[in-house]
Amino acid sequence: MTIQEASERYHIPMHILREYESWGLCGAVKKVMGDWQYDDGDLERLSTIMTLHDIGFTVEEVEAYMRLLLEGDHTAVQRLSMLEKKRSAALEEIHFKERQLQRLDYLRYEIRKAQEGKKG
Template sequence: MTMEQANEAYGIPPAILREYERLAACKAQRRGMAAQEYDERDLERMSLMMTLHDIGFTAGQVETYMRLLLQGDDTAHERLRMLNDRRRCTLEEIHLRERQMDRLDYLRHEMRKTENKHRQE
């Protein structure tokens, strides 16, 4: 499967395809001068890269994670640590947003009280 076919069939953005090639994470064979061929394993890895980006990993973190993955099962502990760190950060972001929503709701409530008070006068 070529870069264009992977993009069309699986919705893999060209940026991910280029990042995957740059990381040398694939072992695809070149057919012709410029056509990069991807197999099922390559597509699975690119899907993982998309997921890592989606959950908030930086490009550097994605690169680190993928390099660890390619080193094998001995790196599972480190990869799990990276996922746990991202989870912790995401929970902190959620809690921050919840506090912001509470403040927003308080301000809205106060404004409504003021509006109702003015209507009654």
């Protein structure tokens, strides 16, 4: 499968495919008639890359994670640590947003309470 076919079939932006190629992490990808050819393993790794992008990993973090992944199972602890850090950051962000919502709801409550006081 060519880069264009992979982009269209799996809805992967071309810039991500180009990043993947530039990292040299393409595994068994071969150039045929000037186009990179992706195998099933490449598509699986691309799926992981998309997931990492979607959960907020930076380009540098994605590359580091993928290099560890390709090194093998002995890097599982390091990869898990990266995921745990990202999870902790996401939870902190959620808690911050929850506090914002509480403040927002309080202000809404105060306005409604004041409006009801004017009606009575």
